[in-house]
Amino acid sequence: MAERCAVVGIGQTHHKKCRDDVSLAGLVREAAERALEDAELTFRDIDAVVIGTAPDIFEGVMMPELYLADALGATGKPIMRVHTAGSVGGSTAVVATHLITSRVHPRVLTVAFEKQSEGDTSWGLSGGRSGGTGAGGYFAPHIRSYIERSGAPAHVGPMVAVKDRQNALKNPYAHLQLPDISIESVEASPVQWAPIRRLESCPTSDGACAMVLSDEAGGKQAPRKPAWVHATAIRSELGFFPGRDPVNPQAGRDCAADVYQQAGISNPREDFDMIECYVPFSWYEPMWMENLGIADEREGWKLTESGATAIDGDIPVNCSGGVLSSNPIGASGMLRFAEAALQVRGLAGEHQVDGASLALGHAYGGAAQYYAMWVVSDRMP
Amino acid sequence: MSETDDGNFMKQVVSVEYDTKPSPQQVAYAKDLARHRIVGQRCPECALTYVPGSGYCPICAVAIGADGHVELEARGTVTTFTVVNPVQYKGQQEKSPYVVAAILLDGAGVALGHQRLGEVEPDDVRIGMRVEVEWAEAGAANPIAHWGPNGEPDVPADQVQEHVL
Numbered sequence: 001m002a003e004r005c006a007v008v009g010i011g012q013t014h015h016k017k018c019r020d021d022v023s024l025a026g027l028v029r030e031a032a033e034r035a036l037e038d039a040e041l042t043f044r045d046i047d048a049v050v051i052g053t054a055p056d057i058f059e060g061v062m063m064p065e066l067y068l069a070d071a072l073g074a075t076g077k078p079i080m081r082v083h084t085a086g087s088v089g090g091s092t093a094v095v096a097t098h099l100i101t102s103r104v105h106p107r108v109l110t111v112a113f114e115k116q117s118e119g120d121t122s123w124g125l126s127g128g129r130s131g132g133t134g135a136g137g138y139f140a141p142h143i144r145s146y147i148e149r150s151g152a153p154a155h156v157g158p159m160v161a162v163k164d165r166q167n168a169l170k171n172p173y174a175h176l177q178l179p180d181i182s183i184e185s186v187e188a189s190p191v192q193w194a195p196i197r198r199l200e201s202c203p204t205s206d207g208a209c210a211m212v213l214s215d216e217a218g219g220k221q222a223p224r225k226p227a228w229v230h231a232t233a234i235r236s237e238l239g240f241f242p243g244r245d246p247v248n249p250q251a252g253r254d255c256a257a258d259v260y261q262q263a264g265i266s267n268p269r270e271d272f273d274m275i276e277c278y279v280p281f282s283w284y285e286p287m288w289m290e291n292l293g294i295a296d297e298r299e300g301w302k303l304t305e306s307g308a309t310a311i312d313g314d315i316p317v318n319c320s321g322g323v324l325s326s327n328p329i330g331a332s333g334m335l336r337f338a339e340a341a342l343q344v345r346g347l348a349g350e351h352q353v354d355g356a357s358l359a360l361g362h363a364y365g366g367a368a369q370y371y372a373m374w375v376v377s378d379r380m381p
Numbered sequence: 382m383s384e385t386d387d388g389n390f391m392k393q394v395v396s397v398e399y400d401t402k403p404s405p406q407q408v409a410y411a412k413d414l415a416r417h418r419i420v421g422q423r424c425p426e427c428a429l430t431y432v433p434g435s436g437y438c439p440i441c442a443v444a445i446g447a448d449g450h451v452e453l454e455a456r457g458t459v460t461t462f463t464v465v466n467p468v469q470y471k472g473q474q475e476k477s478p479y480v481v482a483a484i485l486l487d488g489a490g491v492a493l494g495h496q497r498l499g500e501v502e503p504d505d506v507r508i509g510m511r512v513e514v515e516w517a518e519a520g521a522a523n524p525i526a527h528w529g530p531n532g533e534p535d536v537p538a539d540q541v542q543e544h545v546l
């Protein structure tokens with residue numbers, strides 16, 4: 001049997017438009033020190049470090065894993081970088097988990113980060129050429145197709161935009177703090193990539209997230225309640241092939257089926273106490289609810305519209321405020337994984353779902369072609 | 382730019398220039414396009430027609446030879462679209478909103494992505510709208526100026542909306 005893996009420490013930075021008070025090294029160290037503090041450990045206790053960030057061209061730092069080894073206490077220890085576009089924060093946590101479950105290392109520090117203010121993501125995505133549409137312009141036609149197919153009413157997107165920003169008000173680390181946001185203000189915000197409005201889009205943020213993962217012995221000795229990892233999976237598919245459906249991608253469905261099978265989940269809608277998933281544009285909440293099998297195909301919007309995904313609903317989604325409130329791209333996937341773990345540890349503060357015991361963390365990236373997920377619980381598997 | 386006790390942050394703009402070497406298939410497609418011909422490739426097994434083709438069918442994993450080359454008319458149906466309000470990153474020359482659409486050419490098996498529409502107000506674009514090409518003036522970098530409505534009645538949206546890509 002594989003070794004059990006426990007999340008014993010979680011840390012994150014205060015995410016902001018521009019963290020010019022710290023260097024990239026200072027940013028990752030801030031998150032790492034908080035995770036170590038939570039675990040009551042020091043860099044000396046760590047056996048290996050696994051880091052992840054989005055493509056180098058987004059922030060203009062090549063091979064940051066070399067430059068960051070010192071700041072992460074990794075000198076003389078194994079350090080490696082994971083690279084799966086926007087899903088990287090999730091994939092990074094999965095790779096770190098595997099170092100524990102395979103008994104290669106008993107204690108691993110994993111960190112994901114992005115300092116968007118030091119680069120220009122729109123420029124990077126366009127290769128510097130005119131006419132680039134950015135991620136929003138790429139995903140907008142997929143969202144339009146979802147709305148057309150499902151017949152979803154227009155207010156569902158704005159509903160998600162409001163819900164996630166209201167959740168962010170309960171999260172002191174969240175970048176966007178918009179106490180006055182309303183359906184009306186979202187609808188009145190400029191259309192950036194039709195049908196996506198500006199307030200239905202994620203911000204650009206500087207931020208980092210870190211977790212300390214441990215084997216079973218370390219999990220049992222942890223000073224605070226650990227989150228136990230019950231399942232991990234990564235899937236990918238080609239960005240373009242005939243018959244590919246980017247509205248409900250096969251790789252996402254397969255990834256979800258894999259973690260559900262590993263964790264013994266037969267009814268995800270009933271079994272999960274909360275879900276933290278990667279929603280950079282509001283309409284992705286209903287789209288992913290279908291892709292994850294929480295709602296039937298073309299019915300995801302009804303789940304959102306009914307209030308079920310609100311923090312007081314029966315399947316709360318993105319209690320932290322989600323990617324819509326903080327988007328340090330490379331860290332965004334790990335922040336989803338970390339929030340799921342915080343929830344089952346009962347340490348999510350004001351955005352805690354009472355009694356959360358089983359949670360899903362989800363990340364996607366590239367042309368909606370990379371997926372990473374984990375299932376965590378307060379119960380040992 | 383901002384100052385902290387520890388130092389100053391400076392703005393430094395870098396640029397990267399690179400050449401992409403096109404495949405022989407891409408070169409042939411571009412040469413035909415410059416002559417105002419759209420040539421696709423039909424798979425000998427599943428009969429799907431790719432525009433542009435890459436010399437093989439990724440589903441059947443078989444080569445598509447010269448006998449699979451088929452000329453298509455520059456006419457098709459909008460399967461999905463967005464109106465881009467361009468972000469002003471360095472190098473961006475687009476200043477005002479424009480329509481980018483996926484177009485399923487008549488006879489093609491996959492949509493042609495990222496195509497510019499013209500001669501139509503963004504608010505009037507619809508999934509299922511019929512369009513035809515407007516060729517650019519000779520010597521333009523892209524032989525296709527844009528696609529515009531050709532006046533034919535719309536195709537029902539549910540017949541094309543699965544062709545997101």
Ligand SMILES: [Zn+2]
Pocket residue numbers: 424425426427428429438439440441442
């Ligand atoms: Zn074929």
